[in-house]
Amino acid sequence: MIRPLKGKTPRRPAPKKPSSNQKDPVGVYCRVRPLSNEDEESCIEVISNTTIQLHAPDGIKANRNGEFKETQYSFKKVFGIKTSQRELFDDVAKPLVEDLIHGKNGLLFTYGVTGSGKTYTMTGSAGQGGLLPRSLDMIFNSIGPYQAKRFVFKTDDKNGMEIQNQVDALLERQKRDSQQSLLKTPSSKLRTDPEFSEMINPGETCKAEGVDEDSSYSVFVSYIEIYNNYIYDLLEEGPIDPIKPKWNIGGTPLRNTEFIPPQSKILREDQNHNMYVAGCTEVEVKSTEEAFEVFWKGQKRRRIANTQLNRESSRSHSVFIVKLAQAPLDADGDNVLQDKNQIAVSQLCLVDLAGSERTSRTRAEGNRLREAGNINQSLMTLRTCIEVLRENQMCGTNKMVPYRDSKITHLFKNYFDGEGKVRMVVCVNPNAEDYEETMLVMRFAEMTQEVEVARPVDRPICAFAAGRRQRNQAFKEELTRRLEERGGPVNGETPFVMNQLLQSFPPLPPCEITDPSDDHTLPRLIEVLEKRHRIRQMMTEEYSKTANMLKSMLQEFDSNLMAKENFIHEQRGKLGEKDKMIQSQKTEIDRLEKKSKMLEYKIDILQKTTNIYEEDKRSLQHELENREQKLQRELSEKKRMEARMQGMVTDTKLKWEKECERRVQAKQLEMQNKLWVKDEKLKQLKAIVTESKTERPEKPQRPSREKDRVPIKRSASPSPVPTAPPVRPPHRRSNSAGGERWVDHKPASNLELDTVMQPNIPNAIKVSAPNEKALSKCDKYVLTHQEVASDGEIQTKLIKGEVFKTRGGGQAVQFTDIETLKQECPVAPSRKRRSSGNDPPQTEAMDGDWTDVETRCSVAVEMRAGSNLGPGYQHHGNQKRRKP
Incomplete structure (x- = not known):
């Protein structure tokens, strides 16, 4: 049946998450590994427990003309070469495990160049277990007595959890046991799996405080790797079909192998807008040994290679996810509450990032070169995301963070958006040959510390009264004590009176009659039966008496329980008033903290603006001094020029005065000559006129x-x-x-x-x-x-x-x-x-x-x-x- 095409189903809006105005900076720690050889030159010096100093080797200073100078970097805490794995775990991972048990998410990843000790910090070695095995040990030490039976919690393949009843869980366990007994997959171990007991010393175990005893817990683990920007499931098993053999890409059959090469997984977004790996295998574990065995199973499949800098260099980013599901018990405190909305799921991601490397040093070729390029590209995307987050928070911009440019950033975008705490352990190698790469790592770590992540909120408490499990246990202990006082059973044993009655219970005599004239057997049998009947009546009366006594005890206990419940109800009312008062105080504190945060931010902005203005003032003052000096030089030059021009003007003035005097004298002489000529002409004219008058009449x-x-x-x-x-x-x-x-x-x-x-x-x-x-x-x-x-x-x-x-x-x-x-x-x-x-x-x-x-x-x-x-x-x- 062909259905007509319809419009796209509108996406459901995400449910509103409780927002928190409080933010915490990303916790960045630094761990310095010891040098491989004592003769190697070191470029790192630990100044204090929070500061290290990075100084350039002599060769680099000569090549760069002193461009690299001694620089100090500050961290939340610095761990030197003598720091033990236990000390590192107590400061870095233990708070994240406590948050996990209390329903909060956490992200912990190691960062550094290749060969800096990231895998050792995460996994550890025999007797020196790393962060991962110690975290698993702390989880199971804390929730061990409160774990639910297997398959009570079940994943729904959409990053959520479901609850099954006891019957369905039992059927699921039987089905899984039968499948495992039928499925025989002999494994060829590449190396011997280490025992968990060898990783952690017995005296170094720890336990979380404040575990909710009225909840039931279950732990699920998954292990993935991101290789060449593709996600692979390290726990996925794909046995070969014995009838239809599988083939490689080149057309050759897979021989002497157990599994088909794993297929890459994709990232999806659940209904709460959280990212998860679709189709990833999630294994329910019930002990630390079982969880570590699953981890080591995936660790053997992780891609590693031998390079010039590291014998077992990680060629992929590995992510070990510990998911803790918890749900409250019912009112009786015996079974898990069958309500999906009451399930709280928290997860802790332990990430071992591949180290950045330079191909000029590793001399990588072929696949190794392509792997190094993808590793460096993903780390560069992580740096870019951190830079954009820092700019948005400090400058008030709203730039888009490029999470989707890499799988590793896309997977953990929720943590940077406020879904849990983020911790980073920067591992550094003090070898002088790693100076330039270490300097880039230090700059990235310094920038990461300025990014703030919203503080996760506490999960809501179940509506039932607290202490249900303890109350049931106390009721059983009180009932046993009272029965003991009244001659009842003690620790499940038969009462003393009942024991005496059972001991005095006569055995049946032999009732075989061999002679018709036997008169002793039947009377003896009748006597024994009558005695047994009397003892039975006494036992019935004793049981009735014990039942009545138990009933009265139960009624008394119920009355006491009602009184206690009334008292608890009154205390709960007072507690509600106190909670309202505390909530109002918290609101006021949040407002003041927000205002203080805003004022600190403004002070920071003003401080930076003041620094900029001071720098501008210094530069302008320097420029003003230069211009004043230039002006002084120009003024002195102008004075010299004026003096020279004044002399020239004086000389020219004297010259022109002489010239004017000469011209005036010449002009005066010329005018005198003209006047003289005119006078002569007038005299001639007068003579002519006089002569003419004498000759003819006028x-x-x-x-x-x-x-x-x-x-x-x-x-x-x-x-x-x-x-x-x-x-x-x-x-x-x-x-x-x-x-x-x-x-x-x-x-x-x-x-x-x-x-x-x-x-x-x-x-x-x-x-x-x-x-x-x-x-x-x-x-x-x-x-x-x-x-x-x-x-x-x-x-x-x-x-x-x-x-x-x-x-x-x-x-x-x-x-x-x-x-x-x-x-x-x-x-x-x-x-x-x-x-x-x-x-x-x-x-x-x-x-x-x-x-x-x-x-x-x-x-x-x-x-x-x-x-x-x-x-x-x-x-x-x-x-x-x-x-x-």
Whole structure:
């Protein structure tokens, strides 16, 4: 029948577990093994019972230039080379066993490099039993008298327990005994199994205190190994089928073997979100010897190999799990209470981790190399999980812990989440060759101590009154005592009166009649029978009397019991009030502890912040000092530079003062020359005017416009004083007509006037835009600019300058002169213009008024002054030049 597909069944939410706000750090212990040879160099020194010092060998210091220095590491306790196995067990494993008996989980694992003594610490040797055999011995010494019969507790293959009644348990025992008698599996022992009696000395046994006597206990053990990140069951048995032989992967039959190679197991999560190995064999044991025999059976199957560093090196992580199931007795105190919810299951995991190793030292190849890689990878995952847990707890982050990256971390994730105490024994080899690996182990151990695990809560107490087993035993003892006082049975023996009656009980006489006339046999038989009947009646009366006495004793005991129960009920009520008070006090204590924890955490954070600030302050102060020194150097350098520049400025100032004085004197001389030339010209003009007045009558002066006057440009050198009458000097060409070269800059926007008066500069470089190439070849520059004047005529300006080189290697132009050319219409109406200064206004003369001597003289003077303006200038028509 095919069923339709349905949606996935929703996962049931996990039941709420009682939370505990109290946390305990992971207990990390250190054990130092002795050196193999006394001649070897040691790198570890035990300073105190909690501190060791790790110092680098001389060879490593030379290679690393002193990088490794002496470092001290602190632990909860340090065990030196003279520490016995008993001392180590009392401090490390004994508290975990006590918690196991009281219903709490525990995890204990050994950690270290290969050859550091981890397996010896866990297992031990003859006379020096390790942590595992001593833990088993303590468990059975504590619960031995209170163990349930075999198969009363039964596993449900889902990491839980069930309870069977006495009948089902008996049938299960008979069935298992018959199977073991039929199944004969001869085993070939690789080595002789050690006896448990040889492991622990008789005087070193111990026992837990406070065992609940009203509970029944049962112990289950399982043994697994994690090899190449796969889980294998070391207690699994798989006999070969005699009819159908098994085959290896290569196709060859398995010969001379008993078992098929074990299959790997998987991890599952139960309904309480606890991890367990599915399908793992769990064996119920009833004594320490039986449990140790099971352990040694799995130990023979564990994978070990011979390496360069260890003759029997563990190639896998081994986990020995001790599971203790306990359930309360019923009200009568005789049988286990048939209630699955009352079962409390606690377990103790004893883990022997494989040692980390470097392939360069072990020279591993093939399978050994792959095994070492998987071992190191799983240990690295363990370190990563510890680091993330530490960061989440100290920094308040919520990063995901990578438990699933390795089977060993995935299996024990519940312990780090608050399911029990965690203890770690760090085993170290003081040999100097293991220095670098030992230093990594020390750092991991130091980091692990900072991880805190929630403290497990106590399991609830059964509702029945305590002391049921003791009360039943006391009742039996009291009944025996009273019967003894009243002549009753003592320790199961027949009463004294009954013994006398039985002894006086007459035996039957021979009742064979051989003669009909025999009159003695029957009367004697009748007499004996009557006597026996009287004795029987006496015995019946005695039994009735004893029964009545027992009944009265029971009634009296019941009344006393009722009174005691009433008293117990009253005391229980008072105890409940006390419990409420204690609970309130515990709540207040928890609150105060939480507050204290929070304050300690804040103080720690503030302390770390203060340290960071102090470090920043020191670094900033150091930087400030460096900058102050640098600033002082810069200030001194600046002062020296200022002094040097001050000297340069003083020298330059003196130089320029001299230069300015020279230029002022030259300018004054030039101005004096100009004034002298002007005075001479005025004298000549006055002479001409005076001469003209004597020759012809005076005519009206031709008016001239102020704008047509051009200022006379005098040369810097003084002109010679004329001795003859003034005549018109010949026309002199401009200085630019010589060997000087000009840059003739005519923008493209200029207009062609087609006039006679145009600037003509020979050997000039004509450009529409100035460039450095043209300027570098010339020493003069002229720019032609045209614009509309105020009267509407076009006015041309010639802007001249000198070209000189700059310090940066370029060319620069300094403008020195502006010439103005203006075109006028001859028929335009005359315009009046007021001259600047205090001169009276004059009207412009007509073009035909050239007969006046003064007018001609003024024109002549203007023509003479215009001869110095530039090269190739010719004045024709009505064009006039002006030079500002």
